[in-house]
Structures are given as structure tokens and as C-alpha cells.
Amino acid sequence: MIPYGRQIIGDEDIASVTEALRSAWLTTGPRVGDFERAFAEFCGANEGVAVNSGTAALHAAMRALNIRPGDEVIVPAITFAASSNAAVYEGGTPVFADVEPETLLIDPASVNQKITARTRAIVAVDYAGQPADHDALRALAAGRGIRIIADACHAPGATYKGRKVGTLADLSTFSFHPVKHLTTCEGGMVLTDDADLAAHMRRFRNHGIDSDHRSRETSGTFSYDMVELGYNYRLPDVQCALGIAQLKHLQDWLDKRQAIAARYDEMFADVPFVRPLATRPDRTNAYHLYVIRLDLGRLKVDRRRAFDHLKAAGIGANVHYAPVYHHSFYRERFGYQPGLCPNAEAAYSEILTLPMFPTLSESDQDYVVRTVTELKHLS
Ligand SMILES: Cc1ncc(COP(=O)(O)O)c(C=O)c1O
Known part of the structure; x- marks a missing residue:
């Protein structure tokens, strides 16, 4: 994995x-x-x-x-x-x-x-x-x-x-x-x-x-x-x-994370249903996570199936995060209801976190990108 x-x-x-x-x-x-x-x-x-x-x-x-x-x-x-x-x-x-x-x-x-x-x-x-x-x-x-x-x-x-x-x-x-x-x-x-x-x-x-x-x-x-x-x-x-x-x-590890993110960005540039999160030009990104949004309109699978596909291929993808107010504690204690934050809710159904750590090898990263790209053939 x-x-x-x-x-x-x-x-x-x-x-x-x-x-x-x-x-x-x-x-x-x-x-x-x-x-x-x-x-x-x-x-x-x-x-x-x-x-x-x-x-x-x-x-x-x-x-x-x-x-x-x-x-x-x-x-x-x-x-x-x-x-x-x-x-x-x-x-x-x-x-x-x-x-x-x-x-x-x-x-x-x-x-x-x-x-x-x-x-x-x-x-x-x-x-x-x-x-x-x-x-x-x-x-x-x-x-x-x-x-x-x-x-x-x-x-x-x-x-x-x-x-x-x-x-x-x-x-x-x-x-x-x-x-x-x-x-x-x-x-x-x-x-x-x-x-x-x-x-x-x-x-x-x-x-x-x-x-x-x-x-x-x-x-x-x-x-x-x-x-x-x-x-x-x-x-x-x-x-x-x-x-x-x-x-x-830390500085060396940050440099490596940024290099891995740049490589992901480059490889996903040709994949129309993958949108990596944007980094604003006035900021640098420490890339704790590498998060993509799936354009589900271009796919026949939902995020759940996409996640399962990656898991079955040995890739420990993750989802960061469900809107906090979806948790039952927040619903029950504060009465928050779905619909509160529409952008967050839309994003939640589309996001996937891909492997990101300084020792991620190029071949493993290529494999992750290839496996994500395969999503277009799934139904
Ligand atoms: C955004 C954010 N805030 C707070 C925390 C809490 O940190 P810890 O797990 O060290 O308590 C985390 C950790 O996962 C986090 O990602």
C-alpha cells in the first residue's frame, strides 16, 4: 500500500x-x-x-x-x-x-x-x-x-x-x-x-x-x-x-514535497477530469496534502468508486474532509443542517487526497497518476 x-x-x-x-x-x-x-x-x-x-x-x-x-x-x-x-x-x-x-x-x-x-x-x-x-x-x-x-x-x-x-x-x-x-x-x-x-x-x-x-x-x-x-x-x-x-x-522535506506537487500538477495537466487545488500566486504551499477535485460530469463513477478503485490498486487515497457540521455531534449540539456551506458540500463529493510525502518515489507517483487516469474507463 x-x-x-x-x-x-x-x-x-x-x-x-x-x-x-x-x-x-x-x-x-x-x-x-x-x-x-x-x-x-x-x-x-x-x-x-x-x-x-x-x-x-x-x-x-x-x-x-x-x-x-x-x-x-x-x-x-x-x-x-x-x-x-x-x-x-x-x-x-x-x-x-x-x-x-x-x-x-x-x-x-x-x-x-x-x-x-x-x-x-x-x-x-x-x-x-x-x-x-x-x-x-x-x-x-x-x-x-x-x-x-x-x-x-x-x-x-x-x-x-x-x-x-x-x-x-x-x-x-x-x-x-x-x-x-x-x-x-x-x-x-x-x-x-x-x-x-x-x-x-x-x-x-x-x-x-x-x-x-x-x-x-x-x-x-x-x-x-x-x-x-x-x-x-x-x-x-x-x-x-x-x-x-x-x-x-524540514526545509529539505518541504522542497521535496513541493517538487512532488509540481510533478503531479504537470502530469494531471493533460487529464481533463482532474483538477488539482490551485495555489495562489502570492503564496507558497507547504503541501501537507495533495488534493484533487474530480470533475464528475466527465466520469461515469462517483468519488466513492474512485476511492475504492485506488484502494484496490494499493493506493492509500483519503478524503480531507467532510464539512465539520455534517458530524452528528455538531448536528445534535448546534442544529446545523445540510446546505449551510454549499461550496464545501460540493467539494466534499469530489475531493481525493493522493499520496504526498518526501520519500514518495517517481515510479510510485507515476503509478498513482496512471491509476487515477484509469478512472475514465470505469463505469
Ligand atoms: C487542520 C488540523 N487542525 C488540527 C489538527 C489536530 O492535530 P493533532 O492530531 O496533533 O491533535 C489536525 C491534525 O490532524 C489538523 O489537520
Whole structure:
């Protein structure tokens, strides 16, 4: 099976983890700060707050922005559910905005229609690896007390008008799950230039306690205060050791992803029923995912059959994502109905995610393209 995504673990990663395992610190020790600083520097941000998943990063961001019951948070309909679940954790109400058909990024025109007096934040998901239109979103938010969280879990290393992802929003969240650009097994980080927000999130990830074990040991004290209800969202030193080693390859892996995407684009240019998602000329794409839309009017099969055909051929295609409000939790809790975001719903019936990872070989990629091309003969 050729998977849609795959991690790369080398000898240096294993050596870095082994060194951490043999050290005095398995959990919150010196490697946490080292990883935070290194990842923040790669992305051009001042502060990094490491946590144990991308979901925890989103939750920390919601808490830092003080999202509370009654607050509305605008989220694109096409994203992983965690983007909106994080608002729900804090009692907020997710409001779904539609996406642009060519990119599946949050559509600022739809956001504009969804803003109310209760809107407190917009989650700009950098879907598949391409930054959302952050300037347009910022213009909508300005002067209205609306903050922007970039859910950049797909997009470390991408740029928007020459600016790096990680610097585009008030807070930017990342995931280090194995299918992402670099992995810590599970893990995540929030980047920001705001030192107060960062300090709040460091406390939040440690139960809401105002110091950690290591800082108390250094200052020779045993007492601490829990000043808010936080969580245990700490990312252990051992996993940070893996992140530090992985980060050394990130630029090379990004280059490889972009080269693979360019090759897919070139090969699909002659296939009339395949439309790869567009990348806007003012942006670079980190290509977490390579997503195509099938022009079903030119085929005798639907997306389900197309997916099954690829699976039967040993290709681990995937679908990212059903509109979040289709999930029964969202229907039942918030009463969302089909028809809410027509572009997202139309896209959902046509999208397929094809294999995309830095070690995908040209022959495997040729095989994927050939197998997709065969769809025209199926009925
Ligand atoms: C857009 C998006 N947001 C958030 C997450 C959550 O990240 P994690 O799986 O690390 O909790 C993911 C991960 O799949 C994601 O793709």
C-alpha cells in the first residue's frame, strides 16, 4: 500500500531520543525550551509553546484569547474537527464559513457574512499547506475585537506575500502527528509574538500552575499556586528531542514535497477530469496534502468508486474532509443542517487526497497518476 502520508525517522532522530532517554529529564526539561526556540525561529516567531498535540495547541489558543460561553468563533467548513472542537471546549459556538472552490481555503466573503456582535475569533485553516488570505481576514477583524488563530497544522514553512506562516496571525497552531511535516509522535506548538499570551499558554498546559517542577527546583522552592483550571498538555523532553532532530530536515522535506506537487500538477495537466487545488500566486504551499477535485460530469463513477478503485490498486487515497457540521455531534449540539456551506458540500463529493510525502518515489507517483487516469474507463 502506498500511504497518503508517511513519517521519516533516521539514525540521528533515534540518537537524539536515546540521548534524552539517558538524561535526567524525561518530561519538562531543557529540550522543551530548545525545541520551542528552534521551531519558532524556523517560522520567524518570537515565542513557541510546545504542547502534546495540535488539538491541545488549538485549545491553548482559545483559552489564551479568553473564548467563553456565548462567544462565536468562525471556522471554515472544510477542516479537521479539532479546529472547531477547541472553541467548543471553552464553551464557544463554532460558526462555519464557506470555502473558496479552487483552494478550499476559508472564503473571506463568507466570513464577512457570518460576523456578528458576538464574533470573537476566526480560525484561518491553512488547508492542505496553503496559507489562507490572512490580509483579507485581518481587514475584516480589525477594530471589532476579533482575533485570528491560524490553524497552521498543514502549513509550517509556507509563505503568504513573502511572510512566513507562524507570523501571520495572533496565534498560530501546529501539529507534529506522524503524517505532518515533522513528527514528535504526538505533539503540537503554538507560535506568537505576544509574550503575555505565551506565558498564559505555558501555565495552561501545566494544569494552570504558575511554575513548573524544574523552575521550582532551580529556585529552591516547593510551593506553587494553581491560578486557573488548566490541563496536562505538556510535551515530554524525549519527544522534543525527536522534534529537534526532525527540524533539521524540514526545509529539505518541504522542497521535496513541493517538487512532488509540481510533478503531479504537470502530469494531471493533460487529464481533463482532474483538477488539482490551485495555489495562489502570492503564496507558497507547504503541501501537507495533495488534493484533487474530480470533475464528475466527465466520469461515469462517483468519488466513492474512485476511492475504492485506488484502494484496490494499493493506493492509500483519503478524503480531507467532510464539512465539520455534517458530524452528528455538531448536528445534535448546534442544529446545523445540510446546505449551510454549499461550496464545501460540493467539494466534499469530489475531493481525493493522493499520496504526498518526501520519500514518495517517481515510479510510485507515476503509478498513482496512471491509476487515477484509469478512472475514465470505469463505469
Ligand atoms: C487542520 C488540523 N487542525 C488540527 C489538527 C489536530 O492535530 P493533532 O492530531 O496533533 O491533535 C489536525 C491534525 O490532524 C489538523 O489537520
